[in-house]
Amino acid sequence: MKDGKKTNVIAFTVLLFLSALFLFPIYLVVMNSFKSRFNIVSEPFAFPDSETFVGLENYITGIESSGIIDALFRTVFITVGSVLAIVIFTSMTAWYITRVKNKYTKGIYYLFLFSMIVPFQMVMFTMTAVCIKLGLNNIFGIIPVYLGFGSGLSVFMFSGFIKSLPKEIEEAAMIDGCSPLKTFFVVVFPILKPTAITVAILNAMWIWNDFLLPYLLLGTNNKTLSVAIQITMQGAYGSINWGGFMAMLVLAIIPIIIFYMFCQKYIIKGVIDGAVKG
Amino acid sequence: MASISLKNIKKTYEDGVTVIENLNLEINDKEFVILVGPSGCGKSTTLRMIAGLEEISDGELYIGNRLVNNVSPKDRDIAMVFQSYALYPHMSVYKNMAFGLKNRKVPKDEIDKKVRAAAKTLEIEKYLNRKPRALSGGQRQRVALGRAMVREPSVFLLDEPLSNLDAKLRTEMRSRISMLHKELQTTFVYVTHDQTEAMTMGDRIVVMKDGVIMQNDTPQMLYNHPQNMFVAGFIGSPQMNFINCKILRKQDCFYASFNEYNIKLPMRMNEALSLYADKEVVLGVRPEDIYIEKEYFKGDLNNVIHLYVDIAEMTGANYYIYGSIADKKLIADISPNSKIIKDTVCNLAIDTDKIHIFDTVSEKLICD
Numbered sequence: 001m002k003d004g005k006k007t008n009v010i011a012f013t014v015l016l017f018l019s020a021l022f023l024f025p026i027y028l029v030v031m032n033s034f035k036s037r038f039n040i041v042s043e044p045f046a047f048p049d050s051e052t053f054v055g056l057e058n059y060i061t062g063i064e065s066s067g068i069i070d071a072l073f074r075t076v077f078i079t080v081g082s083v084l085a086i087v088i089f090t091s092m093t094a095w096y097i098t099r100v101k102n103k104y105t106k107g108i109y110y111l112f113l114f115s116m117i118v119p120f121q122m123v124m125f126t127m128t129a130v131c132i133k134l135g136l137n138n139i140f141g142i143i144p145v146y147l148g149f150g151s152g153l154s155v156f157m158f159s160g161f162i163k164s165l166p167k168e169i170e171e172a173a174m175i176d177g178c179s180p181l182k183t184f185f186v187v188v189f190p191i192l193k194p195t196a197i198t199v200a201i202l203n204a205m206w207i208w209n210d211f212l213l214p215y216l217l218l219g220t221n222n223k224t225l226s227v228a229i230q231i232t233m234q235g236a237y238g239s240i241n242w243g244g245f246m247a248m249l250v251l252a253i254i255p256i257i258i259f260y261m262f263c264q265k266y267i268i269k270g271v272i273d274g275a276v277k278g
Numbered sequence: 279m280a281s282i283s284l285k286n287i288k289k290t291y292e293d294g295v296t297v298i299e300n301l302n303l304e305i306n307d308k309e310f311v312i313l314v315g316p317s318g319c320g321k322s323t324t325l326r327m328i329a330g331l332e333e334i335s336d337g338e339l340y341i342g343n344r345l346v347n348n349v350s351p352k353d354r355d356i357a358m359v360f361q362s363y364a365l366y367p368h369m370s371v372y373k374n375m376a377f378g379l380k381n382r383k384v385p386k387d388e389i390d391k392k393v394r395a396a397a398k399t400l401e402i403e404k405y406l407n408r409k410p411r412a413l414s415g416g417q418r419q420r421v422a423l424g425r426a427m428v429r430e431p432s433v434f435l436l437d438e439p440l441s442n443l444d445a446k447l448r449t450e451m452r453s454r455i456s457m458l459h460k461e462l463q464t465t466f467v468y469v470t471h472d473q474t475e476a477m478t479m480g481d482r483i484v485v486m487k488d489g490v491i492m493q494n495d496t497p498q499m500l501y502n503h504p505q506n507m508f509v510a511g512f513i514g515s516p517q518m519n520f521i522n523c524k525i526l527r528k529q530d531c532f533y534a535s536f537n538e539y540n541i542k543l544p545m546r547m548n549e550a551l552s553l554y555a556d557k558e559v560v561l562g563v564r565p566e567d568i569y570i571e572k573e574y575f576k577g578d579l580n581n582v583i584h585l586y587v588d589i590a591e592m593t594g595a596n597y598y599i600y601g602s603i604a605d606k607k608l609i610a611d612i613s614p615n616s617k618i619i620k621d622t623v624c625n626l627a628i629d630t631d632k633i634h635i636f637d638t639v640s641e642k643l644i645c646d
Contacts, residue, residue, distance in 0.1 A: 102292075166362045166364060168360040168361075168362050168364035169364045169365075169366060169367075171329075171331050171351075171358075171360070171364065172358070172360060172364040172365075172366075172425075173366070173377075174331070174350070174351045174352060175329065175330075175331075175351045175352060175356065175357065175358050175378070176352070176377050176378035176381055176425075176429075177352040177378055177381035177382055178352070178381060182381075187366055190368040191366075191367060191368060193368075
């Protein structure tokens with residue numbers, strides 16, 4: 001009993017330290033977003049005082065100069081579109097490859113798994129070239145690209161959950177007069193809801209925060225949030241508006257943090273369902 | 279209402295394994311037929327082929343006069359109740375039951391009428407707004423039955439619908455399903471591995487083994503006149519005793535001889551046994567056809583065997599004794615008032631009017 005308590009205390013201390021370590025950069029960003037750009041560079045860790053505190057000035061200049069509002073709408077469009085595409089297409093794919101068992105579906109499943117271990121950096125230049133040739137370098141075209149990148153993990157998670165579903169429910173639907181498409185959307189998909197929410201959250205988070213893919217495909221004309229912040233705040237000759245930069249970072253992470261707070265219980269549940277029942 | 283006809287049905291899976299070979303079965307309109315057999319005997323596959331959930335590799339399947347080999351499940355006019363209930367977890371009980379009718383574009387008020395009527399019959403009216411997860415096993419099974427009922431199908435297919443229920447509930451549901459059949463006057467095909475369900479519910483029982491029908495008969499006929507050792511052993515609990523013995527002929531009488539015993543066989547068996555004189559056969563006798571009461575000895579002490587009692591089990595209504603005669607094991611179901619205790623030897627008489635003689639090689643019935 002005593003040993004257990006001791007272990008708990010140690011584990012709590014370690015986790016507290018780790019949490020602080022992960023939260024520290026966010027703390028730095030928030031704190032510096034209220035300081036003048038020169039104070040940020042000279043004293044990055046100092047708390048703003050009466051001399052260095054600039055109020056919302058960084059936020060105002062950041063919003064004015066970065067075009068963050070346009071970027072925000074663009075990012076929302078890309079994130080929502082990509083997440084919807086990922087959830088609908090990967091759940092259907094996972095259902096098919098789980099229920100129709102042959103060497104082809106098995107091969108496709110392993111292909112999806114393989115796609116998870118290929119780093120983006122390995123394919124980014126060739127893929128960018130191909131996408132530009134195919135005319136996918138716009139905010140609509142980037143959605144299928146995200147679908148491709150997000151499908152590996154999503155198919156894996158959906159498959160794990162579908163394997164645990166009794167096939168009889170689908171057979172009952174067939175006898176009750178459903179076509180395969182209706183069976184999927186009316187019977188199977190509602191049952192997949194917890195996993196679908198998890199898949200949506202996980203994908204929404206990385207697509208929202210992604211910098212490299214929109215930078216490569218959309219360039220600086222159709223800036224997403226992360227690209228807008230990085231590009232616009234960078235002045236001439238390597239000068240950076242650190243104040244505006246920090247303020248825009250804070251604005252960019254607020255929506256996704258709120259989204260995560262609302263949905264975090266589903267993430268844990270969905271990941272466990274997929275992993276354990278699979 | 280419809281009859282079902284399976285003609286030379288064969289089922290071979292993609293990996294080349296054949297589970298059903300040349301199955302022929304006629305199920306009459308309004309009949310309650312039970313498919314029974316051990317796991318892997320092909321009973322569920324047969325039912326699923328009737329439902330259209332498994333493709334038929336060869337042969338013809340008729341529901342009514344219609345060849346349905348290539349007809350999809352929804353167009354076969356069947357309803358199926360699954361072992362796992364297969365209720366839609368995200369729908370309420372009402373929606374579960376109404377789903378099939380809604381898909382068939384039945385008017386809303388008619389759906390409502392049918393669902394409520396079925397719910398009343400099955401006593402699940404107060405659960406109509408509940409989700410399946412808020413119901414007990416027995417209630418879920420009744421919802422599954424209700425879902426099938428409202429469709430008013432020509433054929434009801436039930437795949438081990440009671441095996442997930444506890445013993446008490448199973449007994450209750452057994453009679454409920456029998457009543458339902460009586461009420462609906464529809465063809466029922468019921469798959470089970472439980473011989474009690476088979477014996478108590480069906481008009482006719484089809485006993486299967488390795489994809490082959492071993493016997494297709496009424497419960498009484500299966501019990502009293504099993505056509506082979508498999509059926510004899512499968513139907514009845516505890517199972518029939520099988521004793522390897524030799525047929526001896528003395529003048530006009532035939533005897534089953536084993537160890538030091540010569541059991542005199544009834545004269546009605548003479549003709550059938552005439553080909554088996556001095557040959558090995560298997561004598562089958564049900565535990566309840568072995569007695570300790572003296573009146574069954576029939577004055578012929580040759581029919582008395584001495585059993586060493588290994589275990590004596592009192593279950594209330596029955597008293598089972600498990601014993602051995604040298605190398606042969608024997609189970610007897612004797613009067614519960616008996617005073618026999620284990621590790622003693624008791625005298626038993628076999629009721630020779632109720633014995634069955636099987637061929638050792640083909641395991642088929644010679645006479646009974």
